Every structure is written in structure tokens, then in C-alpha cells.
Amino acid sequence: MSISFDDSTRVFTLSTRSTTYQMQADPYGFLLHLYYGARTDGYMAYLVTYADRSGMCGCPYDVHDRTYSLDVLPQEFPFQGAGDMRSPLLSVRDASGAFGCDLRYVGYEIRPGKYGLPGLPAVYSDDEADGAETLVVRLRDARLGLMVELLYGVMPELDVITRAARIKNEGAGRITIDRAQSACLDFVHGEFDVISFYGRHAMERMPDRHPVGHGSFSVGSRRGMSSNQYSPVLVLCDHTATESTGRAWGMNFVYSGGFEAQVTGEQFDQTRFQMGLSDDRFSYPLEPGEELVAPEVIMTYSDAGIERVSQNFHRCIRTRVCRGMWRDTPRPVLINSWEAFYFDFTGESLVKLAEKASKLGIEMLVMDDGWFSTRRDDLRALGDWTVNEGKLGGTLAELVERVNALGVKFGLWVEPEMVSEDSELYREHPDWVLAVPGKGPVLGRDQLVLDLSRPEVRENLFAQLCAVFDQANIEYVKWDYNRSIVDTYSRASNDQGKVLYDYMLGLYDLLDRLVARYPKILFEGCSAGGGRFDAGMLYYMPQIWTSDNTDAINRLTIQYGTSFGFPASAMGAHVSACPNEINGRDVPISTRGIAAMQGGAFGYELDLLELPERACEHIREQVRRYHEIESIVREGLFFRLSSPKQDPVCAWEYVTEDGLRAVVSAVRLEVEGYGVASYVVPRGLTPGARYRELDSGVVYPADALMDMGFPLPVTLEANAAVMYRFERMDD
Known part of the structure; x- marks a missing residue:
């Protein structure tokens, strides 16, 4: 069982393969958040401290204890009107216009399988295969007749817990929901960094990391869509966390409209991490009998660095958000007519483009x-x-x-x-x-x-x-x-x-x-x-065009940022003409191909009819090579080996879950006169094994590769790229 409830303490424990999540319905009926971290046993209420802070911290009317205030205690579903002056998940007005509610715990339900959401995308379970369970925790405001069902989906093998909420008007009068967010994590102490992903049209999902201080950091969208400007993904991590070390928590919103994600450093050095619907132009009335569903947030935790958070997101979205026959099917290599012809095409010109595509091994014309x-x-x-x-x-x-x-x-x-x-x-x-x-x-x-x-x-x-x-x-x-x-x-x-x-x-x-x-x-x-x-669109469409910017060098950062929250299988990436139409940069077609192969939906965005034969030979080879690595890219574990924003080389890696095969790609971004070799250090290989690089035949010990790496060619020019394919030697 991945969900348990202790009647004596009223503690809920949610367990995945590597994590434990715990909350408690306290004696007054308030739902306190206790713990989300490495898998453990026991009762974590000892983490919650009580002290007399009554000077400015409100106390619920029926508590009569100045050491008790929801303005201080870590909460599972903070709401406006309980004395917690921090950012709430829920804000309600009654028919008279009065703000506030008083939600108390009234019961729970545990059931097999993962809950679904009416009319909304959500993570799904595969019956008994993934061991998913659902916890429903019910909170009620007696005055309003307001019922809130907190929904938790536990996906133990994915190391993922999902959260959503159903807000029901069971009273006699109209109520209005002015804020309805889905997930909150309260931390009683810690020094954290927050990683967000900002951008604009043609430069989406630029990673941005900075320390959490006192005050609020928020990103979101008021644009009616999840937006080019901010991604509905946020990562909170230890100040010292790296890709492969330290603690990290991630939230990923399964919704395609306006959102807000927020991290706040509070008055007593506590931290609140929350995500959900944007308040912008949102004021949702509920007549008696009506309900509102707060969309789902995917949560995951890692004590082995930020890359594990990403890998958990990747596996969950690829296998339990994306649906249909194309979820697990290789995508056709395509040629899109836009940059070839724009609006100026005929049926004949399209057929000619398809004829050339066929000769090059390209499988689809769009x-x-x-x-x-x-x-x-x-x-x-x-x-x-x-x-x-x-x-x-x-x-x-x-x-x-x-x-x-x-x-x-x-x-x-x-x-x-x-x-x-x-x-x-x-x-x-x-x-x-x-x-x-x-x-x-x-x-x-x-x-x-x-x-x-x-x-x-x-x-x-x-x-x-x-x-x-x-x-x-x-x-x-x-x-x-x-x-x-x-x-x-x-x-x-x-x-x-x-x-x-x-x-x-x-x-x-x-x-x-x-x-x-x-x-x-x-x-x-x-x-x-x-x-x-966003994960909401991926519920209906297994791939998304990553950016209108097809410049291979800009795409390295765009795809790098995208990889924090989304799998390669979801990324549409194409080789386009040079000089690039957006920034005028000229990049070798070999580099354009390797950069585009970072996505699981590979194709071309240029006029094949005007290409010289040398470029055509590159395309034939790229299509052949892509088919060789496609399954690793689509299904493998992804590793960010270096940053295109900070390092002279941008390198990334895919490794099959069984460690049998790996693909490492690198683009040199900077070259200095008489420079020395740059080294790439893979991760995720099988310790103690040996790997053969398939093109050169060189055999490497896995432990040395993961310790010191291997050198790139010293003669590699700026914006030049290389790809290495490794296969484990099982003697």
C-alpha cells in the first residue's frame, strides 16, 4: 500500500519508491503538512514547533492557545480567513460579499488507481501495473456549506505524487471563488534556490536560478495560455544542489491556461512553495450544487540532485500523461513546407518537395x-x-x-x-x-x-x-x-x-x-x-513545437531549459536553412542536425529543392543516424552534462534505463587560440562495466568515463558538433 492512515494520530503517509509525504489532521481539524522528502518510517510531527507568537499572529476562535497560529504552522491547503496571512491556495466570498472560510477536516477515502478530473487533463494509471492509489481528504466549512476534496494521486514507481482539488458548494447560497490553486509545500526551515524558466517568443524557457530570500518570488501567465514568457514548471532545491547532488522538489502544472507559481520566504525563515490557477480575470461563482476543479500539479522529490527531478517528470509525462498510439511509437521524420514556400505554394510544388524528401529518406510532408x-x-x-x-x-x-x-x-x-x-x-x-x-x-x-x-x-x-x-x-x-x-x-x-x-x-x-x-x-x-x-497539451498531443526559433545555437538553451520539465519525446526540433531567418547565424548543417536530434520529433524546415548535393548527403546520413538513436532519445534517461549558458561546450546524454546503450552529443560554443581539449563527463552508465564507442571502436571503462570523462577533438571549431554512441560490453 502506498497510502496509509493512522487513526490514533490522524496522520496520512504517502509513499513512493524513494519518497515519503506526510500530513496530519490536528486536534482542531486543521490539515498540517509534515514532510516531503526521502523515504522513511515514523511520525514526523516532531518537525512542527509551537511557540507564543501571539503579538501579531492570529489564533482560531475555538483554539484558545497563543502558541497556536496558522500564520506559523506548515499547512497542506492554506485558505484565506484562518489567520494565515501568507499566500493562500483558496479565497472565497459568500453571497453577502464577505471574504474567508474555515475549512476543517471531516474525513478521507483511499481507493485503488489514480483519480481522473472531469473535463481536465491529468496523470492516469495503468490499472494494477503501476500500483497507483488515490487519497481523497475532505475539508468542510459548516457556515458556507463549502466542501473541498483534496485529491492526491500516488504513483509509486514513478516517484510522483499529484495534487488537485474539487471545490463544491453544498450550501444554500451562492459563493464565489477568487483564488483556487492546487498544491502547496511548507518548509519549516532551509536555505533554498528557486529555478524558473523565463523567455519570450522565439527564446522560450531560459533557466534562471537564484536564492530564496525574504519576500515572494512568483512567475505566471496572464495571457490565456501557459505562455512563451514563463513555463508552468518550478524547481526548489538546496542552495548547494547540483544536477547530481542535493535535495530538489519540482512542481509541474497540468494546465494550458493562466497560472501562477510562487516561492515565498516568510517571517520566521519558513518557505512556502505553491502552484495553481492565475487570479487574473478569475472570479468563479458557484451556485448551490455546482463545483470547480483546481487543475492538477505533478510533484516530485529527489535527494540525488536536480536531474532526478527532471527524469521523474520525463517518465511520468511520457508514459502517464501522453496517450494514444503515438505515445510509444517512433515519430516520422518530416519536412514542413513553411520555410520552404511560406504562403506561396501549389499542389505541384508540394509534390516536388515530397519527391525530394522521399529520395532523402524523409517520411512525411506537412x-x-x-x-x-x-x-x-x-x-x-x-x-x-x-x-x-x-x-x-x-x-x-x-x-x-x-x-x-x-x-x-x-x-x-x-x-x-x-x-x-x-x-x-x-x-x-x-x-x-x-x-x-x-x-x-x-x-x-x-x-x-x-x-x-x-x-x-x-x-x-x-x-x-x-x-x-x-x-x-x-x-x-x-x-x-x-x-x-x-x-x-x-x-x-x-x-x-x-x-x-x-x-x-x-x-x-x-x-x-x-x-x-x-x-x-x-x-x-x-x-x-x-x-x-505544458503537460496539459501533452495529454492530447504527444509532441509540441518547441520554439519558432530554429537556430541551432539558440535552440541549445531553449531545449536545455525545456528538459527540466519535459521529456525529449515531446520536443519538436527541426533542421532549418542558414543563415537563420531569425538571427542570421550560419551554423554547419551537421551541428543543426545534432542539435535537432535532441528532440524526439525530428524533421526539416527548409527548401530541399535548393540544396546542393553535399547538404543532401548530410540529410540522408542524419535521417539514418536518427533512426539508430530514436528509441534512446524517446525513452532513455536524459542528463544535462553542461550548460549552454555557462560552459564553453554544451553536452547532453541519453542512457537506456537498463544502461545498455548511451548517446552523448556536444556542441563547442567557444574556441580559443591554441586551446586544449575540452572533456565531457557522462553519467548514468553501469558501474564496473565497459563500453564500446560504436563509430571509433574504442573501449572505455564506465567508472573512468563517469569520473574523468573523455576529450572532444582539439580541432573542433566553434559551433561544431559531435555525437558518440556507446554500447555496454556484457562479457
Whole structure:
């Protein structure tokens, strides 16, 4: 059993393979957080201290003990109105407008398997195979008739615990939820660093690490999506923690809309770490009988460094968030038409591109933006998902048949959540967009956002998309989303504080229907590149376009930051033309290939028809090499061997879980005159074993490799890359 309850102490203990999580319903009915750390036995309430701090710390009315204050005690689900003046997870108003509640423990339930969430993505269990269990802890406010069910999913083999909450109005009057976050960890002492991931369009998920002091550090998104600017992943670690040493805790939000993640150093040198929905434009009323679900947070702990947190996230997301046939299936190497033709293509030019792709071993052609209605630029036609047969020179089915006859699969691009003002859909249904009456809407890329909180809007999109997908053998769909939500007003809602949350429920509903109807289509998420790279989208689409920036050197840092929270199998990464269209940098095609092979969804983003034969030979070799390492990249343990932001060499490694095979790649970022060799030190090999490097035939002892490493060629030029493949010699 991974979950136990001690009736005498009212202590809950949650156990995974390597960790223990413990909380207690105390004598007054408040739920205290006791411990989340290395696996251990015993009762950790001794960690909680009581002292007279009554000068400014409130005491619940029925406690009558000045040494007791929720402003000091570590809590499991802090709420506004209990005397805790720190950042809460829950804030409630009653029908009169009064703030605050008083949640007390009323019961629990333990059941086999992992809970699901109505209408929301969540980690799932594989029946009895992974030993998952669910704990439901019930807290109630008697005055309001407010019931909160705290949901804990314990995935023992993954070393993961998930948290979510169901907030129910069981009273007679309306209540309003102004804040509903999902997870909190309170630390009674410790010196910590926080690692977050900031960025912008085309430079997403830049890692940022700094000490936790007094005061609050928070990141989040008010953009209606998880955003290019901040990732919904946060890591808290010991001040001295490294990749492979020290304690670290991670939170990863399974949600694609606005969020907030926060770490606060408190008055008595305590630390609070929390994550959940953003408060921005959020005020959710609940009538009697209604409920709100706070989306899931994946939590994990490591006492063996930060990389273990990442590896736990990777394994959980790859095997228990991603779903469907493509979860465990090698992804086809593709060529996307965008940087080859932009809007200027025909059916004939696409067929020619597919012919060249076939000769190079590329397995799929993706027809990007410009194939529908009157779409010839980004000013028109979004919302009108009808095939432009004049542009394609025939039906979609005829084009796909010609491409398939070359041995090449076919995919296409869509952006269904948006609409152009110059479109038939907008002219017929101007009320279907999110726009404030009497106010000129804020445009993004000259487009508006459709109100997916409305069933009729979703039904229209579903029908249009199905009509396209049913025409031909479509095997891949790139789902784009290219602007933030600014004007949050739905003509179908009387409570505008519900709109952003209900929009996400609507999006998830639409995606769930499409994925169920087309289980063989490989869906890829995209949002101006990496603007919606989160575990919520990965529940519906097993891969996401990592960034619109395809420069190989910039991508090293983008993919490095992404790897802290997400598996390589989720990262779409392509070789593009040089000089790069975003920053003008020229990088050897060999380096572009090795950098792109860091992702588990590999492909090309250039005009194959203009390439010289030497570049074509590189592509043939890259495709062949990628197929050799694909399973290791997709399923192996990932190690960040150096940092592209701090080190002269960026190196990374994949190792199969059994330690049999490993792939080490490195890009030299700096070169000095008459320099000496740089060394790469692998990790994760089998101690005491020997490994053969498959290209050179050189045999290395694993212990020496993991101690001193091996040298890169001294002659390696700046921005040049190398890849080494190791196989264990089992004598």
C-alpha cells in the first residue's frame, strides 16, 4: 500500500519508491503538512514547533492557545480567513460579499488507481501495473456549506505524487471563488534556490536560478495560455544542489491556461512553495450544487540532485500523461513546407518537395499555412476551413494520394481557435469572438479569439475540421495558436470571471473529441512556437513545437531549459536553412542536425529543392543516424552534462534505463587560440562495466568515463558538433 492512515494520530503517509509525504489532521481539524522528502518510517510531527507568537499572529476562535497560529504552522491547503496571512491556495466570498472560510477536516477515502478530473487533463494509471492509489481528504466549512476534496494521486514507481482539488458548494447560497490553486509545500526551515524558466517568443524557457530570500518570488501567465514568457514548471532545491547532488522538489502544472507559481520566504525563515490557477480575470461563482476543479500539479522529490527531478517528470509525462498510439511509437521524420514556400505554394510544388524528401529518406510532408479558403497571407480566412482546390490544383484527396504514392505521409497545419475579421465565419457570427462590447478589440496577428466556452462554437469547429480530415489520408496535424487573450468577454456568460477557465475546458473538450475520432493522427501542439508547452497539451498531443526559433545555437538553451520539465519525446526540433531567418547565424548543417536530434520529433524546415548535393548527403546520413538513436532519445534517461549558458561546450546524454546503450552529443560554443581539449563527463552508465564507442571502436571503462570523462577533438571549431554512441560490453 502506498497510502496509509493512522487513526490514533490522524496522520496520512504517502509513499513512493524513494519518497515519503506526510500530513496530519490536528486536534482542531486543521490539515498540517509534515514532510516531503526521502523515504522513511515514523511520525514526523516532531518537525512542527509551537511557540507564543501571539503579538501579531492570529489564533482560531475555538483554539484558545497563543502558541497556536496558522500564520506559523506548515499547512497542506492554506485558505484565506484562518489567520494565515501568507499566500493562500483558496479565497472565497459568500453571497453577502464577505471574504474567508474555515475549512476543517471531516474525513478521507483511499481507493485503488489514480483519480481522473472531469473535463481536465491529468496523470492516469495503468490499472494494477503501476500500483497507483488515490487519497481523497475532505475539508468542510459548516457556515458556507463549502466542501473541498483534496485529491492526491500516488504513483509509486514513478516517484510522483499529484495534487488537485474539487471545490463544491453544498450550501444554500451562492459563493464565489477568487483564488483556487492546487498544491502547496511548507518548509519549516532551509536555505533554498528557486529555478524558473523565463523567455519570450522565439527564446522560450531560459533557466534562471537564484536564492530564496525574504519576500515572494512568483512567475505566471496572464495571457490565456501557459505562455512563451514563463513555463508552468518550478524547481526548489538546496542552495548547494547540483544536477547530481542535493535535495530538489519540482512542481509541474497540468494546465494550458493562466497560472501562477510562487516561492515565498516568510517571517520566521519558513518557505512556502505553491502552484495553481492565475487570479487574473478569475472570479468563479458557484451556485448551490455546482463545483470547480483546481487543475492538477505533478510533484516530485529527489535527494540525488536536480536531474532526478527532471527524469521523474520525463517518465511520468511520457508514459502517464501522453496517450494514444503515438505515445510509444517512433515519430516520422518530416519536412514542413513553411520555410520552404511560406504562403506561396501549389499542389505541384508540394509534390516536388515530397519527391525530394522521399529520395532523402524523409517520411512525411506537412502542408503549412495557406491551403484553405482565400488564405494568401495572415490577414484573412482564419475560421474558414475549406480546401482551396484551385491553389492545390485539385482535391485534397488527389494531392495526398500523389504524395502517398511517393512513400511519403501527409500532414497539415490548422489554427482553429482564431478567426480573421476578413472571413465568412466572422461575418456570419461576430458574436462568437471574445470581445468587449463598445470597445475596439485588441488584435494579435490581425486575428481574434473564438469563444470556445460556447458549445456552438466548438461544434462548428469540430464539424469543419472533421470535414477536412475525412477527405484524405491525413496522418499529422499541427495545431497552432498565435496570440494572447486580452479581451475577456463572452456574450454567452453572465459572469466574466469564469470565461478564461471555461475557455480551457472548451478547448480540452474539442481536443478530446478530435483525438478520440482520429486516434491514428499524430497531433502536434504549437503556439507561436513554444507558447503553450505544458503537460496539459501533452495529454492530447504527444509532441509540441518547441520554439519558432530554429537556430541551432539558440535552440541549445531553449531545449536545455525545456528538459527540466519535459521529456525529449515531446520536443519538436527541426533542421532549418542558414543563415537563420531569425538571427542570421550560419551554423554547419551537421551541428543543426545534432542539435535537432535532441528532440524526439525530428524533421526539416527548409527548401530541399535548393540544396546542393553535399547538404543532401548530410540529410540522408542524419535521417539514418536518427533512426539508430530514436528509441534512446524517446525513452532513455536524459542528463544535462553542461550548460549552454555557462560552459564553453554544451553536452547532453541519453542512457537506456537498463544502461545498455548511451548517446552523448556536444556542441563547442567557444574556441580559443591554441586551446586544449575540452572533456565531457557522462553519467548514468553501469558501474564496473565497459563500453564500446560504436563509430571509433574504442573501449572505455564506465567508472573512468563517469569520473574523468573523455576529450572532444582539439580541432573542433566553434559551433561544431559531435555525437558518440556507446554500447555496454556484457562479457
